[in-house]
Amino acid sequence: MVGPRHAGSVGAPDGGLPPVHSGWNNPAVPRDRDVDAFDRRAARYENGRIGRLHRDIADRTVDLALSCAPGARRVLDVGCGTGYLLRQIAQRLPDAVELAGVDAAPSMVEMARTRAPGDGRLRFSTGFAEKLPYSSGSFDLLVSTTSFDHWADQRAGLEECARVLAPGGHLVLTDLFSLWLVPTLVAGHRGRARTTARAGRLLTAAGFRSVRWHRIYTLILRAVSATT
Numbered sequence: 001m002v003g004p005r006h007a008g009s010v011g012a013p014d015g016g017l018p019p020v021h022s023g024w025n026n027p028a029v030p031r032d033r034d035v036d037a038f039d040r041r042a043a044r045y046e047n048g049r050i051g052r053l054h055r056d057i058a059d060r061t062v063d064l065a066l067s068c069a070p071g072a073r074r075v076l077d078v079g080c081g082t083g084y085l086l087r088q089i090a091q092r093l094p095d096a097v098e099l100a101g102v103d104a105a106p107s108m109v110e111m112a113r114t115r116a117p118g119d120g121r122l123r124f125s126t127g128f129a130e131k132l133p134y135s136s137g138s139f140d141l142l143v144s145t146t147s148f149d150h151w152a153d154q155r156a157g158l159e160e161c162a163r164v165l166a167p168g169g170h171l172v173l174t175d176l177f178s179l180w181l182v183p184t185l186v187a188g189h190r191g192r193a194r195t196t197a198r199a200g201r202l203l204t205a206a207g208f209r210s211v212r213w214h215r216i217y218t219l220i221l222r223a224v225s226a227t228t
């Protein structure tokens with residue numbers, strides 16, 4: 001909901017860690033209808049009131065993520081947008097060795113690269129949550145903010161998150177989760193996991209343990225932490 005919804009198209013993989021999957025142009029990866037709209041918004045995404053809201057959500061999520069995994073060394077942000085969250089983590093985790101961001105919108109990835117402060121640990125790639133371009137067990141912390149609600153296949157995305165985390169790795173995912181959103185599931189978003197119960201079931205099915213919910217912002221923006 002924190003973002004637009006339109007028909008979409010995405011580009012080819014273009015950098016970052018060595019790809020092990022190529023979801024691009026692969027009919028097995030459903031294209032998210034929102035991606036094209038995010039692609040067009042990339043240059044102004046961090047501006048204005050909505051930009052401030054997203055930065056605030058990211059800041060709170062970073063606090064939570066670093067309380068869960070204070071010594072994280074390899075971090076992935078799925079649906080990283082313009083890379084704001086990873087830039088904050090880069091400052092807070094001087095000992096981290098890999099700070100990777102992946103996003104389905106190529107212009108978001110370009111913007112993230114442009115804004116990265118010459119820190120060689122920050123690497124951004126175009127790719128889908130549903131087919132992450134990383135080897136299994138690559139990360140010890142995986143963060144995602146206000147992207148999950150846009151994933152075309154949330155089950156596949158969470159399975160991929162579990163796959164790329166090392167055993168004992170931490171997931172911290174922030175999005176819209178509330179019983180207040182049940183009416184939105186009747187109209188148009190039937191398959192979305194917008195309640196803690198639905199998302200919890202998907203997380204458990206994907207192999208996550210120690211699933212805990214945290215209030216991040218207002219009544220409906222929550223974060224979930226879990227481990228592999």
Ligand SMILES: C[S@@+](CC[C@H](N)C(=O)[O-])C[C@H]1O[C@@H](n2cnc3c(N)ncnc32)[C@H](O)[C@@H]1O
Nearest residue numbers: 003038054079080081104105128129145147150
């Ligand atoms: C509301 S923005 C959030 C960006 C950033 N995480 C933040 O908090 O500002 C949602 C992002 O998710 C990306 N996205 C949507 N579907 C995706 C998918 N299936 N895989 C990866 N990224 C996706 C969009 O391109 C967009 O950049």
